[in-house]
Amino acid sequence: MTPGTPSNPDDLLTDLTPPQIEAVTHRDGPLLVLAGAGSGKTRTITRRVAYLARTGVPARNILAITFTNKAANEMRERIVAAGVGRGPTVCTFHALCARLLREHADRADLPKNYSIFDQSDRLKAIREAVARAELAAERFVPSAVEGVISQAKNQLETAAVYTAEASDWPSRTLARVYTAYEALLAEQNALDFDDLLMRMALLLRRDEELRDRLEDRFRYVLIDEYQDTNHAQYVIAHQLAVKHQNICATGDPDQSIYAWRGADISNIMEFEQDYPQAKVVRLEQNYRSTKAILSAASRLIAANVQRRTKGLWTENPQGDPVRVVECVDADDEADFVAETIAEMAGSRPLSDIAIFYRVNAMTRVLEEALLREGIAYQIARGVEFYNRKEIKDALAYLRIIVNPADEVSLLRIINDPPRGIGKTSVDRLVAQARASGQTVFEAALQADRIDALKRSAPKVKAFAEMVQEWQQQSDAPVRRMLEEMLLDSGMQGVLDRAGLESDQVANVNELITAAQEYDQANPDGSLTEWLQQISLVSDVDSVDESSGAVTLMTLHAAKGLEFPVVLIVGLEDGLLPHARALALRADPSEMEEERRLCFVGMTRAQQVLIMSRARYRTLRGVTERMTQSRFLAELPGDETLTESRRESSDAFDEWSQAAPSEFSRLRKGQLIRHPMFGFGRLTWIDPHGQRTRAGVRFTTGVEKTLILEYAKIQVIKE
DNA sequence: ACGCCAGAAGTTTTT
DNA sequence: CTTCTGGCGT
Numbered sequence: 001m002t003p004g005t006p007s008n009p010d011d012l013l014t015d016l017t018p019p020q021i022e023a024v025t026h027r028d029g030p031l032l033v034l035a036g037a038g039s040g041k042t043r044t045i046t047r048r049v050a051y052l053a054r055t056g057v058p059a060r061n062i063l064a065i066t067f068t069n070k071a072a073n074e075m076r077e078r079i080v081a082a083g084v085g086r087g088p089t090v091c092t093f094h095a096l097c098a099r100l101l102r103e104h105a106d107r108a109d110l111p112k113n114y115s116i117f118d119q120s121d122r123l124k125a126i127r128e129a130v131a132r133a134e135l136a137a138e139r140f141v142p143s144a145v146e147g148v149i150s151q152a153k154n155q156l157e158t159a160a161v162y163t164a165e166a167s168d169w170p171s172r173t174l175a176r177v178y179t180a181y182e183a184l185l186a187e188q189n190a191l192d193f194d195d196l197l198m199r200m201a202l203l204l205r206r207d208e209e210l211r212d213r214l215e216d217r218f219r220y221v222l223i224d225e226y227q228d229t230n231h232a233q234y235v236i237a238h239q240l241a242v243k244h245q246n247i248c249a250t251g252d253p254d255q256s257i258y259a260w261r262g263a264d265i266s267n268i269m270e271f272e273q274d275y276p277q278a279k280v281v282r283l284e285q286n287y288r289s290t291k292a293i294l295s296a297a298s299r300l301i302a303a304n305v306q307r308r309t310k311g312l313w314t315e316n317p318q319g320d321p322v323r324v325v326e327c328v329d330a331d332d333e334a335d336f337v338a339e340t341i342a343e344m345a346g347s348r349p350l351s352d353i354a355i356f357y358r359v360n361a362m363t364r365v366l367e368e369a370l371l372r373e374g375i376a377y378q379i380a381r382g383v384e385f386y387n388r389k390e391i392k393d394a395l396a397y398l399r400i401i402v403n404p405a406d407e408v409s410l411l412r413i414i415n416d417p418p419r420g421i422g423k424t425s426v427d428r429l430v431a432q433a434r435a436s437g438q439t440v441f442e443a444a445l446q447a448d449r450i451d452a453l454k455r456s457a458p459k460v461k462a463f464a465e466m467v468q469e470w471q472q473q474s475d476a477p478v479r480r481m482l483e484e485m486l487l488d489s490g491m492q493g494v495l496d497r498a499g500l501e502s503d504q505v506a507n508v509n510e511l512i513t514a515a516q517e518y519d520q521a522n523p524d525g526s527l528t529e530w531l532q533q534i535s536l537v538s539d540v541d542s543v544d545e546s547s548g549a550v551t552l553m554t555l556h557a558a559k560g561l562e563f564p565v566v567l568i569v570g571l572e573d574g575l576l577p578h579a580r581a582l583a584l585r586a587d588p589s590e591m592e593e594e595r596r597l598c599f600v601g602m603t604r605a606q607q608v609l610i611m612s613r614a615r616y617r618t619l620r621g622v623t624e625r626m627t628q629s630r631f632l633a634e635l636p637g638d639e640t641l642t643e644s645r646r647e648s649s650d651a652f653d654e655w656s657q658a659a660p661s662e663f664s665r666l667r668k669g670q671l672i673r674h675p676m677f678g679f680g681r682l683t684w685i686d687p688h689g690q691r692t693r694a695g696v697r698f699t700t701g702v703e704k705t706l707i708l709e710y711a712k713i714q715v716i717k718e
Numbered sequence: 719a720c721g722c723c724a725g726a727a728g729t730t731t732t733t
Numbered sequence: 734c735t736t737c738t739g740g741c742g743t
Contacts, residue, residue, distance in 0.1 A: 067733085068733085069733095092733070093733080094733050095733095118733095119732085143728095193732090193733050194733090196733085197733090257731080258731080258732080258733095260730080260731065260732095261731080261732065261733080358730070358731075359729080359730055359731075360729095360730085360731085361729070361730095361734090361735090364734095415719090415720095418719080418720070420719070421719090422719040422720075423719080423720095424719085425719090456719090535733095536733065537733090538732070538733060554730085554731065554732090555731080556730085556731045556732070557731090557732085575730095578730055578731080579730090580730070593731095597731080618734085619729085619734085620728085620729065620734055620735085621734040621735090622734090
């Protein structure tokens with residue numbers, strides 16, 4: 001279908017259910033689609049976009065916001081397939097903001113060529129900010145400070161606002177770090193991920209004229225995964241929809257899994273209060289999973305207290321029961337996974353199969369086992385590619401071409417590959433820049449005038465001039481720019497020495513390919529735009545359905561996807577739910593989020609769902625006995641089938657079922673005394689006869705694991 | 719100036 | 734157990 005071809009928009013409705021049709025055909029005014037897992041949400045949104053376009057809404061007036069780039073690309077393809085063309089804007093919140101801030105840089109009071117700082121750039125800047133605020137680095141762990149700043153930005157609290165509101169000493173001190181950090185970013189023309197959202201939200205609030213223009217441009221706004229939007233995203237969406245009120249939010253509170261990142265579930269829960277005229281459509285029929293899978297998942301999620309009950313049903317066949325498999329340890333579990341997949345490989349393509357886990361660290365054993373069985377796999381971790389040293393270096397070079405004020409990037413590569421500019425010289429150069437109020441790059445250009453640099457001065461100057469030469473040709477195609485830079489910088493030499501077979505060369509080649517693809521897709525593109533675009537890749541963006549391989553990913557990355565066969569590993573207390581949610585001071589809502597995470601994983605499965613756990617797991621070098629996840633106990637017995645990889649006579653079981661020992665009188669919560677550490681309370685006990693261990697939180701605040709056979713503790717009070 | 723080694727620290731999830 | 738950092742030796 002091409003634009004202009006006469007067509008009946010009702011063709012778009014023929015295979016939809018009544019509630020789906022309601023959502024698709026609703027024209028003006030706010031719309032909330034509460035879409036349960038597997039209820040055809042993506043299809044509904046896509047159809048809605050197509051329907052709007054075919055019933056008179058100019059395609060360019062439609063904005064669809066997705067959670068990942070991958071989801072955006074897929075939706076765009078589907079919209080094109082529905083005959084709408086490339087008119088609608090389909091992207092993530094971050095990509096939208098990056099683009100709009102570039103387009104309206106003057107109004108946003110920003111340079112167009114700003115750098116986007118990733119996690120590690122940001123941590124470096126925070127360390128520097130802590131130093132500048134003259135605070136003890138030990139007291140201010142960068143990652144903790146980062147969390148505070150990130151949270152503030154999500155709440156649209158600028159450094160100035162945060163400072164004004166800081167009343168106690170800790171927050172006043174953090175306000176100083178935040179202020180210093182913001183100054184650092186400003187000096188470097190850099191934004192972090194949260195800035196993209198905060199800047200855009202604040203800009204829309206204060207610049208009425210721009211808001212008005214954007215409201216007219218994006219007359220129809222659709223937001224997917226609304227349950228995982230944070231406050232800043234909420235404000236952006238709201239500002240864009242104030243005038244026309246054509247906001248369509250879709251989501252599922254049961255699939256909210258990003259509260260830790262600032263997502264605010266009340267955005268979706270209170271949609272009807274925010275938009276009193278809102279029409280609400282519920283999609284509760286599941287088209288994805290078998291009855292067995294769906295009822296197991298439904299039973300699990302029903303254990304959440306903070307939840308509006310909701311029925312999810314399916315007309316799909318009953319299917320096989322959900323298998324729960326108890327393995328001996330992580331290696332055994334990985335073997336089980338690999339063997340099971342090998343058996344299935346004859347009857348279905350590997351790309352049908354996915355393995356989910358709670359933490360990335362669990363991939364190693366799985367990879368080894370899959371390799372042994374000769375099973376092709378891909379791991380969803382696009383971000384990791386961009387964290388490789390050679391990639392970060394190459395991008396740092398490109399970033400200073402575009403934005404020479406980007407000090408984090410400049411310092412990263414000023415002597416890499418080595419060009420005789422040592423640490424001392426760099427320190428002196430930075431000191432000179434600070435003293436004269438220049439950027440480090442500006443100071444480097446005049447290195448010959450800095451006496452302190454001595455013999456390295458010509459090298460520094462040569463480096464700066466090399467960057468300047470690149471700058472003069474920076475409107476060349478991205479790929480050519482990249483290759484030129486590799487050659488001139490000496491990186492190519494390093495790569496040549498590493499050899500054609502090396503990972504480094506393969507990675508850089510992949511980057512070159514990415515650059516070339518960008519050039520082809522965007523004839524009017526720019527290096528700036530490409531750099532900003534690739535700063536926003538997510539793990540799942542790298543997943544390729546046609547790869548013919550098993551897909552491995554975290555449960556978080558699995559959201560929005562579906563696979564005929566799903567294996568979820570590590571169903572153990574401490575892993576899923578994660579130990580953090582089990583901690584004594586953990587908020588109960590953390591446990592509920594873990595349960596939703598498990599629910600999300602289970603509901604990705606179409607036909608076969610297998611969940612496994614290990615009795616022993618080695619984490620950071622220590623083997624721990626694991627108890628099964630409480631979530632397994634919450635599954636319905638008649639829909640699940642529990643199997644054990646070993647007879648119960650195995651040594652470990654005997655060990656664990658040993659006769660009650662002298663430690664059997666110990667109970668959780670008892671007050672005890674330790675000769676070295678003093679008083680404390682038992683937080684957990686792991687009974688293994690003589691080998692019984694227990695966790696103790698001492699009054700000093702320290703928590704310790706004690707092997708009771710050796711630790712002579714004394715019970716003070718029952 | 720540079721590379722190596724040893725010790726430390728940090729391990730949830732990510733746009 | 735891994736990865737990174739900082740210090741030390743050349």
